[in-house]
Amino acid sequence: MSDQLIIFDTTLRDGEQSPGASMTKDEKLRIARQLERLKVDVIEAGFAASSNGDFEAVQAIANAIKDSTVCSLARTNDRDIARAAQALQGAQRARIHTFIATSPLHMEKKLRMTPEQVHEQAKLSVRFARNLCGDVEFSAEDGYRSDMDFLCRVIETAIDEGATTINVPDTVGYAIPELYGNFIRELRERVPNADKAIWSVHCHNDLGMAVANSLAGVKIGGARQVECTINGLGERAGNCSLEEIVMAVKTRRDYFGLDVRVDAQHILAASRMVSQTTGFVVQPNKAVVGANAFAHASGIHQDGVLKARDTYEIMRAEDVGWSTNKIVLGKLSGRNAFKQRLNDLGVVLESEGDINSAFLRFKELADRKSEIFDEDILALVSDEGVIRHDEQFGFVSLAQRSETGERPHAVVVFTVQGKEVRGESDGNGPVDATLKAIEGHVKSGAEMVLYSVNAISGSTESQGEVTVRLQNAGRVVNGVGSDPDIVVASAKAYLSALNKLQSKADRVAAQG
Ligand code: KIV
Ligand code: ZN
DSSP, X not given: OOOBOEXXXXXXXXXXXXXXXXXXXXXXXXXXXXXXXXXXXXXXXXXXXXXXXXXXXXXXXXXXXOSSEEEEXXXXXXXXXXXXXXXXXXXSSEEXXXXXXXXXXXXXXXXXXXXXXXXHHHHHHHHHHHHHOSOEEEXXXXXXXXXXXXXXXXXXXXXXTTOXXXXXXXXXXXXXXXXXXXXXXXXXXXXXTGGGSEXXXXXXXXXXXXXXXXXXXXXXXXXXXXXXXXXXXOSTXXXXXXXXXXXXXXXXXXXXXXXXXXXXXXHHHHHHHHHHHHOOOOOTTOTTTSTTTTOOOSHHHHHHHHHOGGGTXXXXXXXXXXXXXXXXXXXXOOHHHHHHHHHXXXXXXXXXXXXXXXXXXXXXXXXXXXXXXXXXXXXXXXXXXXXXXXXSEEEEEEEEEOOTTSOOEEEEEEEETTEEEEXXXXXXXXXXXXXXXXXXXXXXOOEEEEXXXXXXXXXXXXOEEEEEEEEETTXXXXXXXXXXSHXXXXXXXXXXXXXXXXXXXXXXXXXX
């Protein structure tokens, strides 16, 4: 059996299914480039048949990525599979990932199909996909809650028809490590042609065991592919987290005996990029990428680490990218240095106009803030206006007054389709007044379901990063804004969320 563990990243597909995490094509492309820099083996770029937007994102990623396999999800029907193949045409290495549910519950209640129909559909679809692409993954959705005999039959057929990877998801996060590991092992022992495919695990985190279950699938079950997302992003409690899987296998190579191709030094930048793009903040005590992951607060620990690092540290912070958390640029830095830094961070701005606009914003920021960190640059380019020009709303300026005993008042100037407008309001606090000033003008009617502020790089000198989650007519979006002034950051975040609500509404309308 191979001693290489394949890392399959599904941040852009399963991760994006998380309410509010939807990304634009440009955002996805930027993350895909970072995943390539991270050297993930397979990037699941989206679900090409699900919308025109997703098709275009998969296509753009397939055309741009050279060093990772690019994959599209497809249901087991000819239209989905053909659409995936079409979107993947430009890829250096392409994979079609087709899936159908195999658990009694899903077949009866969701698909309303008999097991025989599911078996037949899996067979024909893998055959069809294999005619279009040499690399085909078959997933048995809700595989872990499926009947063992039936699942063995479906998988045997899928491999006979040419599936090169077999994925057995724990779709609802119900598994327990030992049981899941044994389940994969039993499947591999019972499916007669099991050795003709690579086995994959895909675990959701509903009971907080996605990483443990995936590792058991590898160690006990013999799986050689793990499906995961940056920061564990995903629906409900999320997916298996890439950074935890990779560092577990690397740190405990003595136990797993497996190699991963991933270049861990790029993990932190990927984590930051995904969190800033989606507005899903990383909890401070999150393993590997949380702000406290390598911070030693207690005196005993600090003393120990100073004397001998490995007393309390099992990984080196710099090995996962924390060492890049240093001052990189200041107000004297020129355009070339800025451009080079963007390049090092994997940020590709399409035109000279985009670079100029980003550089201008960098200079403005450097005037107000002496030390510019990588995080500041990433925040700057994920903000409105640099990458996207075609958006409905854009921030221009804010004047607000707040004084103890007085009701705060804000005046916000922003653009609506390029035309400047002015909103004005009182509020309970400066942020409330500012957002009411915008909403009073826009009248979106959206409900705010989350508001959070985070310091981008640690001190009170750092930029505030605000996330606003809005819900309207069943749609949920996250907007992110950053600025040294957190009230301005709040206004930007609110406008960014309104833009996303708008573009989601446009996408739905376009799909009919
Ligand atoms: O969780 C799941 O079952 C999935 C499949 C589509 C692979 O995401
Ligand atoms: Zn999933």
